[in-house]
Amino acid sequence: MPQKLRDALKTIEEYKKTAPHYEELLDILGEILILREKHLQQLDEGTFSLDERLVESKIEGGFPLVDVIGGSFDLSRPKEYFLELLEIAEQRVPGETGDVAQRIRDGEIEFEELIRRSFASALDEGEEDESGEEGADSETFDLIDLFLEESLRPSLSRLAARYGSRIAEAEWSEGYCPICGKEPKIGEIRQEEGFRYLFCSQCGYEWNFRRIKCPFCGNEEHDSLAYFTVEGEERYRVDVCNVCKRYIKMVDFRELNKEANLDVEDIATLHLDILANEEGYE
Ligand SMILES: [Zn+2]
Ligand SMILES: [Zn+2]
Incomplete structure (x- = not known):
């Protein structure tokens, strides 16, 4: 097991003790991270292969390397991973996601369409996702959204590993991800100078x-830019913008002298999302 995964699982166990109300979600995340590792190992180059010649001009032009909505990709690997992710929920609460899995297997629901929708709704937060409102509660849906996002993570993270340093050299200055175009929900403050890094989940x-x-x-x-923190949790803050009324969570672990795993921190700070929403930020 790679060190990074081992550390993440350790942090998850710690947080389950200090924040028991996140126990279930953290457990699910732990299972996701283990499954992700397995898929990372098995991955071939296939899913999001790029035309090398276009990489520079895309980065310079401010275009993400992959256009998930517009491009045409073979998503059979992510689909396989997604079905395995659904089993995580199904094993915890039978009936939870089994139905969705079956409908995907039967071809009644098209996986590619779910992916396109999840990207489109991320780009247009205002519009509610209409996918399968029938009878499922909102919690199930949040999990399905989480799994949909996760289903592309191994393939996309391949690209991030491959082109990341070239993008860093080119000093990408947009607020959306240079690899996949998604907007960040969390980031971190690093180095002595306090540089801000945005993270694409x-x-x-x-x-x-x-x-x-x-x-x-x-x-x-x-x-019109501000931030707020919660008493006793000064290692986290929420950066807000009073022009567009959006927010992003920030992690500052410099004093703790520990590396943040932002997948874990994103889950462990869901109360900050609730607070930000209550304050009128989206
Ligand atoms: Zn991304
Ligand atoms: Zn703004």
């Missing part, structure tokens, strides 16, 4: 981003 890529700038609307005015 879709592909796992992290990129340096100006500290005084909204990733979502590009606002750079000090007056």
